[in-house]
Amino acid sequence: MNIVSKYKFLLLLITFSVTHAKNPVLNIKVLLKTAPLKENHSYVFKSENDLIFSCSEKPSEQYLFKKQISIIQQKNHLFIKNKKNKSNILRMRPVDGHISFDNNNYLGTFYIHVTDKNVEIINKLPLEDYITSVLGTEGWPGWSGETYKVLAITCRTYAIYQLQQARKKKQKYHLKPTNAHQTYFGTHSCQTIKDAVNETKGIFIAFNKKPILAMFDSCCGGITPALIHNTVNFKEAPYLARSYPCTFCKDLKIYSWHKDISLNHFKKAVLNIFPQIKSITGIQTEHDQAGIVKTLIIKDGKKTFKLDGKKIYSLFPEVKSFAFSCTKKGNSITFKGTGYGHHLGLCQWGANELVKKEWPYKKILYFYYPGTQLMKLTPREPQK
Template sequence: MLRPVTLLLILLASPPAPAVETMRIAMSEVRGEVQVSGQGLLLGMDTEEASFHALGKRQVTVRRRGRKLEVNGAPIVGDAVRFRAGGLADDAGVPGEVPLRAGGMAVRGDVVVRLYREGLQLINVIPLEDYLAAVLGSEMPVSFPPEALKAQAVAARTYALQKKLEAYGSAFYLGSSVLHQVYGGVNSEDPRTHAAVEATRGEVLTYELAPIEAYFHASCGGRTESGHAALQRDLPYLQPVECPCGKLPASRWSATVSEGELQAALEGSPEGLRISGRTGTRRVSRVSTADGTTLDGVRFRQRLGYTKLKSLDFEVEKRAHGYHFTGRGYGHGAGLCQWGARGLAQGGWSYKDILSHYYPGAELQQLY
């Protein structure tokens, strides 16, 4: 069995080497039919070697009929079709330069429509660097300093490649929601995200020659969390480190949670709710109630909602109208802290210094 990185290096090096590393991102699912539009629309099979044929139309409808696909009413062989925006005969367009529209998104690269469960699934097949330029705009404010954006670009590239290796051979590697990396297509790009991606092209964080699990979050509140405590990922490069974001007033939060919401989360009475365990960074690892119910901190936050309980670094007290939580930070706290990266960049740190700070022991490699 090849180690993932070996596989990756073989894939990148073996002829015919793909000109660019591509990603397959699940865009959305639809029920009966979907419109795909773009300039000089081309149609092909869903393979890298497929030849594409001009459709002579700017928009087509892909419909599911039983276990078959139809494009503008004509049956298609196979369970997936792939679309590409082509250059018209007189303008020699580069594939991916003109975005395609499908399922409410405008994307670069190709769009695959395939039979999926009872409906259709849309997948964007896109060069990794183009994908990153869009992800970056969704994951970090583009107004952040260039070195912070570059650090985020390397983290997002590493995360994407690691997910690709994990999902190798699957129809898609990543979703487009907050569960993975938020991807909004062409509309999330910005000249500043392009610059950060271009400046770090092909750079990936590795540990023992494999891409690391490059988790990141908005704000740690002053100290990052271990991968083990935050995500059950006991990894040497996800260790608690000090972070300047704790000095920001914006890293503080408070929330009032009703007895009913707590009752639902705890599956029992919240009477006597208290913090009964903390991690090494003083984040809540366990809560307990008077009737002896206990709940894991990560699960507690998940059940109350990640936007309500912004972090596990909190105190709680009972008040007249429910329970009042006050805390610091936003997110699971492991790996790169985005607001911390902003602060370090403003203090003159380079993106390489920022990455070594938040992923101690990881090495930056030029993968392509």
């Protein structure tokens, strides 16, 4: 290993403003992986252009690794080149280009945080690079640049909102790489996406001059969000309480779905919650005014067991949304539903249909998030 010359960091303070000054560089931190410290794991980081490595124990010292760093986790410690690590934060970045980790390529810097209980691997990268990557997995091949502009602004807004929430909670990371937040699997080569992100750089959706919780799903299923019972706090997020439906996705295949599963498969899943169930003799669903399942009622003879409708969504991957019916026939359970997701905010496929009708991205965003306005990230002036 060779010591690499020290370097300094320039900290840029940012704020949210309606002016159109040059965009700042805002970094996003994504929790790519977490594992209990007591477990045994091996982590490999690769780069075609070598890796610069440092640790919190001696932050002024940096080392150059030739194309690969292997980190072994065992006996409640991390080992690098067979030497026990004593630092609680490890940092690495490529000399140029990307880092390969778990079969994906990532831009930016990697941090490995070691706590008393866990090892957390976090990827820190510029917001716009993150949004470009996210659109590669949240979008759909063949979408036009205008559709990707809609999605870029939506995903950017969601990321900024979550960043702010994470800072309030003093979390080390801002987002997870799954649909718990936004799916993120590193870089891609789609130029249409890159252009859409660049052409909307720094633009986000605001309500009362603050970034909104820009929720979105693949297909809303024609649900009117304002009628949904027991969902997000509409007083805090009135822009999600859209009082009119999106009907633009209704002719698409994704709009409705149907799935049959075996009674045994269904029973095995619900027994984890209700182990006292002996036999399933019937199933009913109770819906709210919007058509979302509030409660699924499982009958066992004269006994009934009530399960929250959203729990069914998490129990069975076959269930694509919260708007569905569930019936029992013989040894089969049939789910029929509309939509793909949680039915709040932007309907991606509906937005794509609106683009075909020549709606500009601004009009589309105002349709799905009523009462909002578009703003742009700008640097804060230094205090004198």
